[in-house]
Amino acid sequence: MSSEFIFRIVGAILTAIGGAFLGSSIARYLRVAQEAYVIVFILLGFLVGLILTPYITIRPLRAASNRLAKMPAERLIAIVLGLFIGLVAAALLSLPLALLGSPFRQILPLVAAGVLCYLSVVILVSRQNDLQAFFSGLRVPMIPTASEHSATADGNDQFILLDTSVIIDGRIADISKTGFIRATLLIPNFILSELQHIADSADPLRRGRGRLGLEVLTQLQNETPLPTQITDMDVSEVRDADSKLVALARHLHCPIMTNDYNLNRVAELQGVSVLNINDLANAVKITSLPGEELKVKIIQEGRESDQGVGFLQDGTMVVVEDGRSLINKTLNVTVTKVLQTSAGRMIFAKP
Numbered sequence: 001m002s003s004e005f006i007f008r009i010v011g012a013i014l015t016a017i018g019g020a021f022l023g024s025s026i027a028r029y030l031r032v033a034q035e036a037y038v039i040v041f042i043l044l045g046f047l048v049g050l051i052l053t054p055y056i057t058i059r060p061l062r063a064a065s066n067r068l069a070k071m072p073a074e075r076l077i078a079i080v081l082g083l084f085i086g087l088v089a090a091a092l093l094s095l096p097l098a099l100l101g102s103p104f105r106q107i108l109p110l111v112a113a114g115v116l117c118y119l120s121v122v123i124l125v126s127r128q129n130d131l132q133a134f135f136s137g138l139r140v141p142m143i144p145t146a147s148e149h150s151a152t153a154d155g156n157d158q159f160i161l162l163d164t165s166v167i168i169d170g171r172i173a174d175i176s177k178t179g180f181i182r183a184t185l186l187i188p189n190f191i192l193s194e195l196q197h198i199a200d201s202a203d204p205l206r207r208g209r210g211r212l213g214l215e216v217l218t219q220l221q222n223e224t225p226l227p228t229q230i231t232d233m234d235v236s237e238v239r240d241a242d243s244k245l246v247a248l249a250r251h252l253h254c255p256i257m258t259n260d261y262n263l264n265r266v267a268e269l270q271g272v273s274v275l276n277i278n279d280l281a282n283a284v285k286i287t288s289l290p291g292e293e294l295k296v297k298i299i300q301e302g303r304e305s306d307q308g309v310g311f312l313q314d315g316t317m318v319v320v321e322d323g324r325s326l327i328n329k330t331l332n333v334t335v336t337k338v339l340q341t342s343a344g345r346m347i348f349a350k351p
Contacts, residue, residue, distance in 0.1 A: 011053025019045025072232035086117030163258035
């Protein structure tokens, strides 16, 4: 038997009792027989209580509980602290208000408590980022070593902001498991909202990418050793997500991890460090030197005449001279030139 059913029965019994008293009062007022009115109002009260009790008891409590569970810690602390400050201020103000005449001495302290609590909560929630920075500044600073000082002189290595593109990409989950990244991964709420909007898209391909991003976030929170936080920090001066991300990175003095070329350029122009997974993937590819031999399968024609194209296991493109007639064959080739482009590394070779 569910708790909602129990609340329905209890609420129906209480409203039925209230209906009996109400029916009796109405019958006495109309100076008619009470039995019919009492029975009708008992049945009406029982029905109303059975239907409406969950909507005024357990469901609001459940919704409030879910909202508190999803609320960022900094906002929850700001609300609790605002209520405490408002109640303290109302208690101090109630002393002079109690000297007023009736009915002001009974009404004004309650009004003052409500107004002061509301104002305190609104003010502290709107300045929760400053509040968090203030308490962070009160921590006792540790004296860094020479190596730590050189590592932190240019920025904050405690956080890395994640962009939507790098979450959808999915490789961040595998990279975080390797232990090369030691900072806390920070996902702002506006990035999470953008990801949810993509997951709800009418386009099947776009919807699939959004759902993949949500699965990657679940992996980051549950299956990787790195701490992952979702923060409510926002920048109200700008509207689009990329500008918000760059402004937030400048405020926190931390890098952005992204695969978005345009965001990469804009962030670098504004002095924000960028960690690009595509650059990382290109950097860890095996280096081939001219004169080295490789084994590759030619799978398609090249742009130029008589060229064949194959790929290594890490995705590096190999352009083979005089390889057009060797398509679908695996052969040993000799590297003649290695070209590094923005799209990746390209190797030129001959049979």
